[in-house]
Amino acid sequence: MTSPASSAPWGSAPDSAASEGSAPAPAADRPGGARLDVRGLRKVYPGSGKSGGGSGAPVEAIADLTFEVRPGELVCVVGPSGAGKTTLLRCMAGLLPATSGEVVLGESAITGPPEGMAVVLQEYGRSLFPWMTVAQNVELPLKEKGVPKRRRAELVRDTLAAVGLGDVAGAYPWQLSGGMQQRVAIARAAAYEPRVLLMDEPFAAVDAQTRFDLEDLVRALWKRLGITVVFVTHDIDEAIYLGERVLVLSARPTVVLEDVEVGLGPDRDQLGTRGTAEFARLRTHVYELVQQAKQGVRSLAEARLTHAVGGSDA
Amino acid sequence: MSGPAPAVRAGAGVGRVLRSGLLVLGLPAVLLTAWWVLTDGSTSYFNPPLRTIVGTFGETWFGSPFAESRFVQDVIPSVLRLLAGYGIALVAGIVLGVAIGSSRALRAYAEPVLEFFRAIPPPVMVPILMLFLGIGTSMKIVVIATGCLWPILLNTVEGVRGLDPVLRDTARAYRLGRVATVRHLVLRGASPQIVTGARQALSIGIILMVISEMFAAKDGLGFSIVQFQRSFAIPEMWSGVILLGVVGVLLSLVFRAVTNAVLSWYLGYRQSQHGGA
Numbered sequence: 300m301t302s303p304a305s306s307a308p309w310g311s312a313p314d315s316a317a318s319e320g321s322a323p324a325p326a327a328d329r330p331g332g333a334r335l336d337v338r339g340l341r342k343v344y345p346g347s348g349k350s351g352g353g354s355g356a357p358v359e360a361i362a363d364l365t366f367e368v369r370p371g372e373l374v375c376v377v378g379p380s381g382a383g384k385t386t387l388l389r390c391m392a393g394l395l396p397a398t399s400g401e402v403v404l405g406e407s408a409i410t411g412p413p414e415g416m417a418v419v420l421q422e423y424g425r426s427l428f429p430w431m432t433v434a435q436n437v438e439l440p441l442k443e444k445g446v447p448k449r450r451r452a453e454l455v456r457d458t459l460a461a462v463g464l465g466d467v468a469g470a471y472p473w474q475l476s477g478g479m480q481q482r483v484a485i486a487r488a489a490a491y492e493p494r495v496l497l498m499d500e501p502f503a504a505v506d507a508q509t510r511f512d513l514e515d516l517v518r519a520l521w522k523r524l525g526i527t528v529v530f531v532t533h534d535i536d537e538a539i540y541l542g543e544r545v546l547v548l549s550a551r552p553t554v555v556l557e558d559v560e561v562g563l564g565p566d567r568d569q570l571g572t573r574g575t576a577e578f579a580r581l582r583t584h585v586y587e588l589v590q591q592a593k594q595g596v597r598s599l600a601e602a603r604l605t606h607a608v609g610g611s612d613a
Numbered sequence: 614m615s616g617p618a619p620a621v622r623a624g625a626g627v628g629r630v631l632r633s634g635l636l637v638l639g640l641p642a643v644l645l646t647a648w649w650v651l652t653d654g655s656t657s658y659f660n661p662p663l664r665t666i667v668g669t670f671g672e673t674w675f676g677s678p679f680a681e682s683r684f685v686q687d688v689i690p691s692v693l694r695l696l697a698g699y700g701i702a703l704v705a706g707i708v709l710g711v712a713i714g715s716s717r718a719l720r721a722y723a724e725p726v727l728e729f730f731r732a733i734p735p736p737v738m739v740p741i742l743m744l745f746l747g748i749g750t751s752m753k754i755v756v757i758a759t760g761c762l763w764p765i766l767l768n769t770v771e772g773v774r775g776l777d778p779v780l781r782d783t784a785r786a787y788r789l790g791r792v793a794t795v796r797h798l799v800l801r802g803a804s805p806q807i808v809t810g811a812r813q814a815l816s817i818g819i820i821l822m823v824i825s826e827m828f829a830a831k832d833g834l835g836f837s838i839v840q841f842q843r844s845f846a847i848p849e850m851w852s853g854v855i856l857l858g859v860v861g862v863l864l865s866l867v868f869r870a871v872t873n874a875v876l877s878w879y880l881g882y883r884q885s886q887h888g889g890a
Contacts, residue, residue: 394782411785418786425779430801430878439797440787471878473885491787 332371332527333415333494335391339400340364342386360386362552364400368495373521373528375538377585378548378556379593384531387553388499391529392418404495417488421500423481427472433459434468437487444491458490459483462516478509482516489520495527503533511569514541518567535589539563539581540572547588549597556588557599661848670852683837691834692860694750695822698757702814706762707807710769711799720770731767735760735817736824748829756825761814768810772803805879808872815868819861834860 342361360383368374378384389395391402393412402409404416417440420426427436434455441451459465462482464475472480481501488496498517502510514537521528532538538545539561547556561581563572572578584604591602649663676682713719713727739756746752776799784798800807826835834857841850 389782392786394785412788414788416786418783420779420783422779425777426783428780428797428801429882430804431797439793440789443787443789443793471881473882487787 331492331494331525332369333405334370334403335368335495335527335529336403337364337366337387337391337400338403340387340390340397340402341399342383342390342395343398359552361390362554364548364553364555366546366555366558368527368529370527371525372543373518373530373541374544374546375542376529376531376546376548377533377535377538377589378553379550379589380533381551382548382592383551383553384533384548385499387548388418388497388529388531392416392497415494417491417493417496419481419484419488419496419498419501421503423477423484423501423504424473426484427480427487429471429473432469432471433464433475433483436472436483437490440487440491454490454492458486461489461520462486476509478505478513481505481513485513485516485520489524492524493526495529496521498528498530500532501530502537510537515569517541522565535582535585536573539578539585540567540569545581545585547585547592549592550595554597556592556596556602559585658845659847661851666848666851666855669848670855673849673852674856687832687837688834688856688860690750690832691822691826694753694825694833695757695818695864698754698821699761699814699818701754701758702761702765702818703811705758706765706810706814707769707800710766710807711773711795711803713766714770714773714803715799720774724770727763727767727770731763735821739825739828743828753822753825753830753833757818757821760821761818764813764817765807765810768806768813769803772806773799775806776802804875808876812868812872815864816861819857819864823857 340361341363342359344358344360346355346357364387376384376387386395390397391409393402393409393416396410404413407413428439431439437455437458438451441454446454455468456465459468462485464479464482464486467475467479472483475483484501501517502513505513517528517530518541530538530541532541540563542561545559545561547559548554549556559581562577563575563581587604588599588602591604596602645663652660652662653664655662674682674684674688679685713723735756738759739752742752742755742759746755780798780802784794789797822833823835823838826833827839830836834853838850838853838857841847841853
């Protein structure tokens with residue numbers, strides 16, 4: 300099984316070659332990653348008191364979230380639907396002001412979209428500029444960042460090649476399939492050379508096979524660039540396959556239910572990794588947690604888990 | 614027919630061009646022929662044969678010397694005033710529209726007033742503006758500009774307001790500056806609506822070009838037509854009406870060419886949104 304991702308120049312391939320055990324230390328060359336701290340984050344959407352539409356009462360989306368993402372780490376965030384995952388991500392991206400608490404990138408608290416952060420959103424069809432070609436979409440943020448022209452051309456070419464889209468640079472995004480459009484969005488984020496990459500359910504709207512390819516692409520990209528990645532998803536398998544850690548969120552108003560370490564090693568491949576006992580154990584555990592979260596459980600102590608966490612049950 | 618495939622396809626292409634040409638020109642040809650035939654024996658003073666009208670056309674508008682012909686003395690000043698007023702409306706409408714469309718507060722503040730001004734038929738402004746600006750060129754340009762402004766302004770506001778919030782977030786997340794955001798996101802994203810407004814404004818502009826000259830003027834296409842009518846130069850009057858139509862068609866052809874260049878992405882995009890691709 301050869302995915303387009305692994306045929307890309309960034310060939311620290313997630314499948315066969317790499318998993319045969321040379322095990323390159325993932326933390327070896329990671330100048331790029333920045334630390335991300337979420338401290339006591341709370342978000343309440345004010346009720347629409349006067350203006351009619353919707354319920355008048357304020358909605359507490361996030362109750363109290365505190366966690367840290369270490370430099371160069373890939374952390375996945377899962378939770379039941381409506382758990383405020385997107386709200387969290389928008390707060391982290393500086394697109395939405397928190398009601399209280401703070402998000403700290405590196406040394407400084409985020410008040411607006413910070414430097415050195417890129418985002419990939421779920422709605423690939425709506426996050427690319429339809430009046431620009433694929434290459435122009437990737438180039439625009441670089442222009443704004445003041446990257447010299449020659450370097451821009453290089454970055455655009457390299458990142459598009461890396462996501463397997465070298466041949467459609469001149470096409471418009473809407474001429475491409477959903478999976479390809481999301482690759483463009485990923486290429487735009489990678490070309491931006493961020494220190495932190497936030498991804499909000501980026502593969503929720505692409506078909507299952509494409510999703511596997513894109514997951515491998517994200518792992519390869521992360522390894523290659525050494526950046527910090529926060530990946531929000533509702534897909535438990537995806538979270539475990541991708542993450543070094545998985546944060547399981549409660550239902551709204553959101554708190555962290557558990558911070559699960561994923562002991563699957565640095566090299567993963569779709570067939571092997573998903574077939575391991577550890578993967579199955581983690582999957583069962585996180586699945587149960589999410590089920591409990593749906594029923595309103597708000598702490599690990601409250602959760603009634605029928606499968607032992609120790610894990611010979613899988 | 615057993616010719617090689619490309620030749621067959623080329624033949625089909627020529628056929629298609631011919632057919633679309635027939636479609637475009639068919640109805641005008643029928644109407645002109647009907648006009649020609651039905652009026653050919655006409656002895657009515659006010660409804661002369663088309664033959665007579667066409668006969669006077671050349672000498673009425675393109676008489677020699679060319680520099681003193683009505684085309685140079687009347688038609689070109691009219692069109693220049695139209696373009697000036699239209700241009701002012703385009704710039705003002707887009708600038709104000711982007712400002713109002715981008716700010717919820719400004720919109721709430723300005724919208725009722727805009728709706729009021731939009732509801733006033735633009736020709737009514739002619740007598741009022743005459744009081745302030747006299748009957749010169751500036752009055753006519755202002756009349757055209759004020760009439761053209763509203764459709765452009767209101768459509769721009771709608772277009773800017775309708776920008777996809779996901780695209781806005783994307784622009785913010787990648788820290789696009791204010792200028793880049795307006796240039797690459799707001800103007801391009803609102804361009805389909807801006808073009809719609811500009812198209813409505815163009816036909817309003819042509820109407821106002823003529824009307825502003827009918828009240829009081831010393832040159833212009835509308836002025837000439839009224840002058841012919843008052844001096845009972847009926848075939849010349851009719852030829853002026855035809856010329857007016859031709860000017861309108863030419864302007865809309867230019868408009869369409871510009872539109873196609875600006876919105877080349879839009880057609881394909883819309884098709885793909887409707888599940889076509």
